[in-house]
Amino acid sequence: MKDLKRVLLAEDNAKDVELTLAALDEYRLANDVVVVRDGAEAWDYLSRAGQYAGRPPGSPAVVLLDLKMPKVDGLEVLRRMKADATLRTVPVVMLTSSREEKDLIESYRLGANAYVVKPVAFDDFMRSVKSLGLFWAVLNEPPPGTVRRAA
Amino acid sequence: MSAPRGSIRQKLVTAMMLTSTTVVILTGAALIIYDTISSRQSLTRRLTTQAEILAANSTAALAFENTDDARQLLSGLKSDPSAVMAALYDRRGQLFALYPADAPASMAPAAPGKVGSRFESQTLVIIEPVEEDGRMLGTLYLKSDLRALTVRRRVFALVVLLAAAGSVAVAFVLANWLQSGIAGPVRLLANAAEQVAQGRDYSVRAKVASDDELGLLSNAFNGMLGEIQQRDAALRASEASLRQLNSDLERRVQARTAELQVSNRELEAFSYSVSHDLRAPLRHVDGFADLLTRHAGPSLDDKSRRYLATISDSAKSMGVLIDDLLSFSRMGRSEMQHAHVSLREMVAEVRQGMSSDLTGREIVWEIGDLPDVVGDAAMLRAALTNLLSNAVKYTRGRSPARISIGVREENDEIVLYVRDNGAGFDMAYQDKLFGVFQRLHSAEEFEGTGIGLANVRRIVQRHGGRVWAEGKVGEGAAFFIALPRAGSAQAQHEEAA
Numbered sequence: 028m029k030d031l032k033r034v035l036l037a038e039d040n041a042k043d044v045e046l047t048l049a050a051l052d053e054y055r056l057a058n059d060v061v062v063v064r065d066g067a068e069a070w071d072y073l074s075r076a077g078q079y080a081g082r083p084p085g086s087p088a089v090v091l092l093d094l095k096m097p098k099v100d101g102l103e104v105l106r107r108m109k110a111d112a113t114l115r116t117v118p119v120v121m122l123t124s125s126r127e128e129k130d131l132i133e134s135y136r137l138g139a140n141a142y143v144v145k146p147v148a149f150d151d152f153m154r155s156v157k158s159l160g161l162f163w164a165v166l167n168e169p170p171p172g173t174v175r176r177a178a
Numbered sequence: 179m180s181a182p183r184g185s186i187r188q189k190l191v192t193a194m195m196l197t198s199t200t201v202v203i204l205t206g207a208a209l210i211i212y213d214t215i216s217s218r219q220s221l222t223r224r225l226t227t228q229a230e231i232l233a234a235n236s237t238a239a240l241a242f243e244n245t246d247d248a249r250q251l252l253s254g255l256k257s258d259p260s261a262v263m264a265a266l267y268d269r270r271g272q273l274f275a276l277y278p279a280d281a282p283a284s285m286a287p288a289a290p291g292k293v294g295s296r297f298e299s300q301t302l303v304i305i306e307p308v309e310e311d312g313r314m315l316g317t318l319y320l321k322s323d324l325r326a327l328t329v330r331r332r333v334f335a336l337v338v339l340l341a342a343a344g345s346v347a348v349a350f351v352l353a354n355w356l357q358s359g360i361a362g363p364v365r366l367l368a369n370a371a372e373q374v375a376q377g378r379d380y381s382v383r384a385k386v387a388s389d390d391e392l393g394l395l396s397n398a399f400n401g402m403l404g405e406i407q408q409r410d411a412a413l414r415a416s417e418a419s420l421r422q423l424n425s426d427l428e429r430r431v432q433a434r435t436a437e438l439q440v441s442n443r444e445l446e447a448f449s450y451s452v453s454h455d456l457r458a459p460l461r462h463v464d465g466f467a468d469l470l471t472r473h474a475g476p477s478l479d480d481k482s483r484r485y486l487a488t489i490s491d492s493a494k495s496m497g498v499l500i501d502d503l504l505s506f507s508r509m510g511r512s513e514m515q516h517a518h519v520s521l522r523e524m525v526a527e528v529r530q531g532m533s534s535d536l537t538g539r540e541i542v543w544e545i546g547d548l549p550d551v552v553g554d555a556a557m558l559r560a561a562l563t564n565l566l567s568n569a570v571k572y573t574r575g576r577s578p579a580r581i582s583i584g585v586r587e588e589n590d591e592i593v594l595y596v597r598d599n600g601a602g603f604d605m606a607y608q609d610k611l612f613g614v615f616q617r618l619h620s621a622e623e624f625e626g627t628g629i630g631l632a633n634v635r636r637i638v639q640r641h642g643g644r645v646w647a648e649g650k651v652g653e654g655a656a657f658f659i660a661l662p663r664a665g666s667a668q669a670q671h672e673e674a675a
Contacts, residue, residue: 040458046465095454124454124461126504147460147497149468149490 032061033164035087037069037104038122039096046149047091047122050156056164061087066099070107073114086117089163092139094123094130102133109138116170118163186364190357191350198349206338213334217327221302222295225322228258229306233318236266236308240274240315248275260326262301265290265319266308274316290317300324363392367399380407442511449507456500464493495627499615502629506614509636514554521548521562521594524555525583528562535570540577546584551592551661553641561637564630565596565657571624572600572655580654590663591643597656603649611647634659 034056038044048057063069069092071077075084090108092101101121108114120141121134134142143159146152232251239247248266255261255277264277265286276286295304306318363386370384380403386396467489475483525548529536551558566581573579576599586593603611603618610616612635617628631645634657638645642662649655 042462042465043458046462046469049465049469124457125450126453126501127450145457145461147457147464147500148494149461149465152461152465153468 032059033088034060034160035069035072035090036060036062037066037091037096037101038062038093039064046152047156050153051160053157054160054165056160059164065097066101066104069104070099073108086114090117090119091122092119094121094125102137105134105137105139118167120159120163187357187361190361191353194353195350199346202342202345206342209338210335214331217330221327225302225304225320226295229304229318229320232320233306233308236318237310237315240268240308241310245275249279252277253279260322262323263321267317267319269314269316286319290319359388360392363387363396367396374403380410449504452500453504457497460493460497464490499627502627506629506633506636509557509633514557514640516552517555518550519553519555519558520550521585524559524562528559528566532567532570535567539579541579541581544580544582548585549592553661557637561634561659564634568630569596569598569600573598576600591660592663594659595656597654599654602651602653602655604651605649608647612645
C-alpha cells in the first residue's frame with residue numbers, strides 16, 4: 028500500500044470499494060488503484076504525510092473522491108488539493124450517491140473535473156466506473172509529475 | 179381670543195345705538211317743533227293782551243284828541259325791551275301818536291292795516307281796534323321783536339341736545355351691558371368650538387350661560403361633543419386593539435416562519451440522507467446480486483438465476499421510487515424562478531426529448547396556438563414532460579394514436595389541455611389520479627411509479643393554478659392545467675423587482 032498507484036480511490040464504504048474494484052478490473056486497472064477509507068487518509072496519501080510519508084514522490088493520474096466520508100469529507104479534500112500548488116493539476120472525479128444540486132454546484136465551484144452519481148443499477152454503475160477508469164487512467168494525458176501507465 | 183372684525187358684540191351694540199339715537203333725535207326734533215309753535219302762540223297771546231290794555235287806556239286820549247296823553251301812554255312800553263315800535267291812529271286812520279317819541283313818522287306804516295296779529299320778518303305785529311261802547315275811536319299798532327322767543331328756543335334746544343346726548347350715552351352703556359347676555363354665550367360657544375377644532379380635545383365643554391335658545395344651542399353642542407368624545411374613544415380603543423392584533427399576528431407569523439425554516443432545513447437534511455444513504459444499500463444489493471450472477475451463473479439453475487434477477491429488479495425499482503420521491507420533494511421546496519415561457523417552444527422541446535419513446539409509434543399530433551406564460555421554466559417543462567409522456571405511454575397500442583395539445587383562454591386563467599385517445603380512466607377514480615404513488619394501471623400493463631401527476635399538480639399549485647382530468651375507459655383522457663393570469667402579473671412584478 029506504500030506504492031505509487033495511478034488511481035486514488037477515496038471511499039469509506041467497503042461494499043462500494045469492492046464493487047468499484049470489480050468494475051475497474053474489467054480493464055485490469057484494479058491493481059493500479061490505491062484505496063483510502065476517509066478524507067484524512069486521502070489527504071495523507073496526496074500530501075505524503077502520516078503513514079504515506081515514505082511513499083515515492085509523484086501524484087496519481089486521477090483521484091476518485093466520495094463526497095460523504097468520515098473525518099474529512101470529499102469537498103474538503105478537493106478544496107485542499109486546489110489550494111496546493113502541485114496537487115492543483117491532478118484531475119478529480121467526484122463519486123457520490125447524492126443527486127443534491129448544492130453538492131454538484133459546490134464541487135464544480137471548487138474545481139472538480141467531473142461529477143458522477145453512482146447509479147443504483149449495478150450494470151449502470153459498472154459502465155460508469157469502467158468508462159471513468161478508461162478515460163482518466165488510460166486515455167487522458169495526465170499533467171507532468173503524475174504516474175503513467177507502463178507501456 | 180380677540181373679537182373678530184364685525185363681531186356679534188359690535189353688531190348688537192351698533193343696532194341698539196342706531197335705534198336709540200334715531201328715537202332720541204326724532205323725539206328731540208318733535209319737542210323743539212312743538213315748543214316753537216307753543217311759544218309763538220303764548221307770545222302772541224301776551225302781546226295781544228298788552229295791546230288790548232293799551233287800546234283800552236288810550237280811548238280818552240283819542241276821544242279828546244290829546245296827543246300828549248297818548249304819547250305818555252305809549253312811553254309806558256319802555257319797560258318792555260322787546261317792544262320795538264307802537265303807533266296810535268285816529269278814527270280816520272291818521273297817525274296820532276308814535277313810540278318811541280323821537281322816531282320819525284315815516285317809521286310807522288301809513289295805514290294801520292287789518293286788525294289781528296301777524297309775524298313779519300323777525301317781528302310780531304299786533305293791530306288792535308280802540309273802541310268805546312261800540313264806537314270806533316282809532317287803531318293801535320304794536321310791533322315787538324322775537325328776542326324772547328329766540329332766547330327761549332336756544333335754551334330749549336340746548337336742553338334737548340343735552341338730554342339727547344345723555345340718553346345716547348346711557349343707551350350705549352345699556353347696549354354694552356345688554357349685548358353681553360347674547361354675545362357672551364355665543365362667544366363661549368365659539369371659543370369652545372375653536373378649542374375643539376385646534377386641539378382635537380373632545381373633552382372640552384361650552385359653558386351654558388342662559389336657558390334661552392343660546393342655552394339650548396350650547397347644550398346641543400355639548401351633547402354632540404359628548405357623542406364625538408365617546409366615538410373617538412371607541413375608535414382609539416379599536417385602533418389600539420387592531421395594532422395589538424397586528425403585532426401579535428406579526429409575531430406569530432415570525433415564529434411560524436422560523437419554525438417552518440427549521441423544519442424545512444430538517445426536511446432538506448432528511449432528503450439529503452435519504453438520497454445518499456438509502457441508495458447505497460440498494461446499489462450493493464443489485465451489485466452483489468449481479469456479481470453473484472457473473473461468478474456463479476454457469477453453475478446455477480434457472481430458478482436461482484430468476485431469483486437473482488428478481489432481487490436486482492426490486493433493488494432497481496426501489497431506486498427509481500427513491501429518485502421520484504426526492505424529485506417530488508424537490509419540486510415542493512426549490513425556489514421558483516419566474517420568466518416568460520413560450521409554451522409553443524417548450525412543447526417542441528419536450529417532444530424532441532421524447533423522440534426515443536416515439537420510435538415505431540404512429541402518432542398524430544394536433545398542436546394548437548400556444549401562448550407565452552409567466553412561470554418557472556424548469557418546473558413547467560417537468561409538468562409538460564409528464565403530461566406528454568403519459569399521453570404517449572397510454573396510447574401505446576393505438577394506431578394511429580392521437581394527441582392534441584391546445585390552450586383555451588378564459589377570463590382570469592389560461593387553460594392548457596393535453597388530450598389523447600389512449601387507455602383512458604374511470605372518472606370514479608379521478609381524485610386518485612394526482613395522488614402520490616397512486617396508480618390506476620398495473621406495472622405490467624403500463625410501467626411507472628405514480629409520481630408524475632402528483633408532480634404536475636404540485637408544480638401547477640405552486641404557480642397558483644389548478645389541475646383536473648376527464649376520461650373514459652378505453653376511449654382516452656384529457657388533462658387540464660389552469661394557470662392564473664393575475665399570478666402572471668404578480669410574477670412579472672417580482673421579476674422586475
